[in-house]
Amino acid sequence: MLKKSLAPERLSIFDMLKIGVGPSSSHTYGPWKAILLWLETFSVEKTHQIKIHLYGSLAKTGAGHGTDIAIIMGLLGEQPETTNIALIGQKFQQVVSASSIELKQVKTIPFVYSRDLIFHFDQQLPFHSNGMLFEAYDHEGRLLSSEKYYSIGGGFVAQENTSTTKEEKEVQLPFPCNSSSDLIRHCKDNNFSIFDMVWANEQTWKDAETIHKDLIEIWSVMKNCLYKGCHTNGILPGGLEVKRRAADLNSQLSGGMKFSNPNDWIKYIRNAPASFSKILKWISCFAFAVNEENASLSRVVTAPTNGAAGVIPTVIMYYLCFSEKRFETEVKEHEEQAVIQFLCIAAELGTFFKKGATISAAMGGCQAEIGVSSAMAAGALTECLGGSVEQSLMAAEIAMEHHLGLTCDPIGGLVQIPCIERNSMGAIKAITAANIALESNPKNAKVSLDNVINTLWETAKDMNQKYKETSEGGLAINIPVNVVEC
Ligand code: SF4
Numbered sequence: 001m002l003k004k005s006l007a008p009e010r011l012s013i014f015d016m017l018k019i020g021v022g023p024s025s026s027h028t029y030g031p032w033k034a035i036l037l038w039l040e041t042f043s044v045e046k047t048h049q050i051k052i053h054l055y056g057s058l059a060k061t062g063a064g065h066g067t068d069i070a071i072i073m074g075l076l077g078e079q080p081e082t083t084n085i086a087l088i089g090q091k092f093q094q095v096v097s098a099s100s101i102e103l104k105q106v107k108t109i110p111f112v113y114s115r116d117l118i119f120h121f122d123q124q125l126p127f128h129s130n131g132m133l134f135e136a137y138d139h140e141g142r143l144l145s146s147e148k149y150y151s152i153g154g155g156f157v158a159q160e161n162t163s164t165t166k167e168e169k170e171v172q173l174p175f176p177c178n179s180s181s182d183l184i185r186h187c188k189d190n191n192f193s194i195f196d197m198v199w200a201n202e203q204t205w206k207d208a209e210t211i212h213k214d215l216i217e218i219w220s221v222m223k224n225c226l227y228k229g230c231h232t233n234g235i236l237p238g239g240l241e242v243k244r245r246a247a248d249l250n251s252q253l254s255g256g257m258k259f260s261n262p263n264d265w266i267k268y269i270r271n272a273p274a275s276f277s278k279i280l281k282w283i284s285c286f287a288f289a290v291n292e293e294n295a296s297l298s299r300v301v302t303a304p305t306n307g308a309a310g311v312i313p314t315v316i317m318y319y320l321c322f323s324e325k326r327f328e329t330e331v332k333e334h335e336e337q338a339v340i341q342f343l344c345i346a347a348e349l350g351t352f353f354k355k356g357a358t359i360s361a362a363m364g365g366c367q368a369e370i371g372v373s374s375a376m377a378a379g380a381l382t383e384c385l386g387g388s389v390e391q392s393l394m395a396a397e398i399a400m401e402h403h404l405g406l407t408c409d410p411i412g413g414l415v416q417i418p419c420i421e422r423n424s425m426g427a428i429k430a431i432t433a434a435n436i437a438l439e440s441n442p443k444n445a446k447v448s449l450d451n452v453i454n455t456l457w458e459t460a461k462d463m464n465q466k467y468k469e470t471s472e473g474g475l476a477i478n479i480p481v482n483v484v485e486c
Pocket residue numbers: 307308361365366367369370407408409410414415416417418419422469
């Protein structure tokens with residue numbers, strides 16, 4: 001039995017894969033989007049003062065996860081999809097040092113960081129751990145607006161009793177799917193692969209040409225993120241002094257070769273001889289690259305969250321560069337079609353976790369982030385490598401099963417340790433799960449994907465609050481750190 005508390009949602013694949021800014025979908029992208037939504041609801045011109053209150057996990061790990069930066073960028077009217085990444089730090093510092101902000105680039109009002117952005121470390125709103133209260137006042141101190149928003153994971157934003165996500169508006173899909181059993185039924189009845197069914201459903205929102213174009217844009221952001229992360233050295237921001245490792249690993253694995261663009265780099269990796277241990281090292285290299293970029297507030301694809309953004313691109317790179325089908329994807333058009341198929345299946349599987357459990361670490365710990373991304377990647381890789389619908393669902397189930405109970409305890413409240421390496425582990429489990437499923441008869445499986453999604457939800461409810469993105473347990477309190485505020 002799946003989670004009953006939610007009405008059936010109609011989620012597009014683009015709700016699960018979003019172009020945004022690191023380091024956190026729930027603590028950066030969600031609050032940013034919430035501020036932008038809020039600014040649409042009252043007169044900015046009449047506003048003289050604002051107060052932003054952060055509660056629960058947003059207060060406890062918000063500074064490390066860039067929530068304050070996201071809030072300020074949102075107040076400035078910047079969009080996470082298009083903002084100039086290189087200017088984020090500068091814009092944030094300008095607001096803090098000037099003690100004023102140009103609200104939505106329309107009106108400049110006083111904004112004192114230490115007074116008007118309030119972290120309620122010991123309070124939590126009942127609806128969800130990631131709660132926010134936004135207040136606006138006019139020049140006589142009268143309240144113009146007071147709204148609560150919740151960042152419910154994966155960049156989704158909600159208000160109590162009201163869905164504020166365009167994603168959840170009612171649409172009629174030709175093949176409505178809320179669980180893996182729905183999916184099996186539709187595929188059997190129509191002789192569909194998972195990809196066929198997703199493609200048919202997705203055209204409820206966009207025409208085929210636009211879906212194709214938008215997925216290629218997502219792949220392009222992933223590819224650039226992988227490439228940039230593999231060619232950037234240095235120390236990650238936040239004060240933990242974590243050294244970036246992807247660039248050194250990339251240089252070592254590619255024998256110091258220099259490349260001028262991501263496509264030449266991928267071509268080299270695909271054609272170079274690779275032992276088992278070298279493939280394992282490349283997997284870590286790809287995952288580190290994406291998540292080092294994510295930790296640096298760079299542009300990433302939320303898939304389905306930012307902390308877990310490295311798993312899906314890493315498994316796609318495995319598929320394109322090391323799987324038995326790698327040479328079939330060598331031609332640009334073939335690579336694009338292969339990636340489109342992969343992304344559609346992965347995103348569809350992700351919707352089952354969003355609907356039936358959670359993709360929020362503040363609700364379910366890291367099993368809901370890395371575990372879900374691993375399951376999404378495992379199912380997609382299986383169908384892309386020729387597996388049946390049932391084998392793909394089996395792979396997703398296996399990947400999730402072996403992440404159950406995984407806690408979220410980021411050191412210093414930063415999305416760095418254990419997060420970066422955890423993406424490498426999630427990717428490896430996805431590849432292993434796909435390979436197990438491809439050699440198995442799903443009829444013999446004892447646990448279905450729906451069973452494991454329900455187990456994820458039950459485990460999330462049982463999990464101690466200190467392991468839900470609060471940095472109050474686990475590694476976060478057992479490793480002494482001296483994080484300098486930045
Ligand atoms: S431990 Fe996992 S869930 Fe928590 S911040 Fe890191 S990647 Fe996200």
